[in-house]
Amino acid sequence: MSSGTVQTLLGEDTGALVRRSVLSGGLRVVTEAVPTVRSAAVGIWVGIGSVDELPDEAGSTHYLEHLLFKGTLRRNALDISSAIESVGGDINAFTAKEFTCYYARVLDSDLPLAVDVLADMVTSSLVEPAEVDNERDVVLDEIAMRDDDPSDAVHDLVAARMWGDTPLGRSILGTVESISGMQRDTVHSYYRRHYRAPNIVVSVAGNIQHDHVVKLVSDAFSVGDVLTGDDPPAPPRIGGSPPPTDTGVALLHRPTEQANLLLCVPGLTRNDERRFALGVLNAALGGGMSSRLFQEIRESRGLAYAVYSFAAQHAPAGMFGVYVGCQPKKADQVLELTRSVLAEVASSGITDEELARGKGQARGGLVLGLEDTSARMSRLAKAELVYGELLSVDELLAHIESVTMDDVRQLAAQVLTGAPALAVVGPFDDAGRFEAALS
Template sequence: MTVLAREQEPGSTFVVHPGADGAGVVRRTVLPGGLRIVTETVPTVRSVAFGIWAGVGSRDESIEDAGASHYLEHLLFKGTRKRTALEISSLMDAAGGEMNAFTAKEYTCYYARVLDSDMPLAIDVVSDMVTNSLIEPQDVDAERGVILEEIAMHDDDPTDAVHDEFSAALFGDTPLGRPILGTVESISGVGRDRIARYYRERYVPQNLVVSAAGNVDHDEVVRLVQAAFEGVLGDAAQLPTAPRIGGPGASPAAGVRSIVRPTEQANLILGTVGITRTDERRFALGVLNAALGGGMSSRLFQEIREKRGLAYSVYSYNSQYADTGIFGVYAGCLPAKVDEVLEICRDEVAKVAEHGITEEELERGKGQLRGSFVLGLEDTGSRMSRIGKSELVYDSLLSVDDILGRIEAVTLDDVRTVGREILGRPMTMTVIGPFEGRDFTL
């Protein structure tokens, strides 16, 4: 394990992981003002993925600010003091690059992937967007309509909506229980001044991480980022930053949330609170998840789809946050089959909670985790995401070998113990479908 140097002196460079034969070297530099830069060298490729991570997401929002993090994600593409929105997109298109952003519960990321020769352009454009956005009133009004359309599109897809409804059922009216996109009411009511203030408070250097992976030279990245952030960097102690809203809030409790819609398919999630992202048991829970519903050989897939043909899509999943998590089972089936599908899901969850998994499932789960992790690092974008997210939300950056070793070290007892604790908890259920008058609490 390589611990990130949190007390590193501004301007100094720290080798987080030495790599091998010049590849996989991860370096870290802290600039004045607290801006952190991490890079991973992959000299065998001709591309660079560059990202800026902001430590702000939907769980940092008050009720009045609901949806502000995602709103900002849209607005930062609308123009800066140096470039119009068209110039931003034209520059990246002319270079054959790709640029985008995403907002999560606990962070927001703006990124670009370009040829290595176009890295200075990517750094300049993305940094300019993050540090010099104008947040013009006319852009706020125009983008409001776009976001309302996005909310409508999301709500029209029950396979998406059921996950938001499940979070609301599990965490209640708390930041983690609210949708990332915000609501029609919150987006319709928020004004330019509130969003601009949110931007000024949250997008400060000590709350940002710059990450780059590919055919990069760390010192060059530092030089280009420092030039792009000119005038923004300063003494971190003098820069205000708003506090996080806090923990998940209301204590999760078992219950049923039924949303009546005239859909052709019922969409349901059965689940409970999981573990935090830094919990050492996350590797054992990952193996359990693979065995229960993580692939075509998993118990849920075999019992519900292969043997009985009751559903096309069925899987289990786990999500981790700073102070809590989610473990859930999803299934989409014909409304007439929902009772049978739900019964099988409950039975399989109960069996794993009581008896754990088999030796064969253990080895298969380990192999699935190892393969998906390593294959996921085959492109520069995933490597950039790994080091950027690790710097932002973890206390350490585990090397690839460290992670593979921890997966391999998982035992049947480890899986049984975490399964008994997580799956033995009272379950919350959310279902969307044509169930007028149906009481699922029975």
């Protein structure tokens, strides 16, 4: 099977050797050689996520992720898990809004096994009617588990409040109604329609050789017509029409001992050049115990145990949010203080000390996160699938270091003054009581 042209994306002068090949049919293989370890992390990434579902397919991507572990022509469910676990490896998968990943981490000598097992799942799963029915209750249990965890449920709630009944606004898990009514034909059709070579990236990092990996992948995917045709790889997810945004309060009543509050404003898209400034702003505002929100809400006043900010960035849109978990009786005070902190930063920016600390946190998080082969594997795949470019660590560090006080101040003035949406999960009955906090 032809491997096309091998591209060296990052040379040895950067401390890494990253290579890329495109196989027949448009399937891509990206690798990073890390000869100082004895492990290998491999991921089969499919550029299909919950945003690709039609309304009557809600939850199909995640449902399918479960079903691919249930058996192929060559292996049953036990064979799949035991093959990897018997050599001391890990195997798992996850579904996101814009992609799905099936991954394993094994000793370098067991890489052929891991590639074969994962490729078998992705190319040859049976998606049998009996397994669809059996797994239905498992997915419904996962939805129930999400609903029983207020700190998890509040994130789906705020996305639905901000983006409504749009692909970004819908839950990755689907709904009780959509999963209960999901039929085998729907899931199987979704599988065959989307799990095609142009949408697939195989990413491997560890003590490996690129040519060997390409041979393993070519052999493992040489089933049916997966690697046939001359289709080019699917383009990365960049841009797109942003969904309309909404404001207001979404309340989910739960008899909990804690109020879970998530205040969000529209943020940046994933490829926005200002994302590095946003990372610094996020670190300064709510990225750790030294952040302004943590100091003001927890340390100075003891109003909450958990408080943090975050940025969620997708191809067409993003959001910036602040989560706080507090006693219900303190919810109003916490919201008022949160809005006050955000307004102050929007009008005056951050301090020189906060800028330096934010940059340091962003630098450290980037470099320390790449100490693990699984993180390196994920970085390669995301660069291929969603960013359209692979920046070296030095390039990324330079982008962070180049962020100026004016960059952060201008971004804060734009983002933090956006029209907010608020999600609340807790022992409350009247959403209207929180409306004043948004004015």
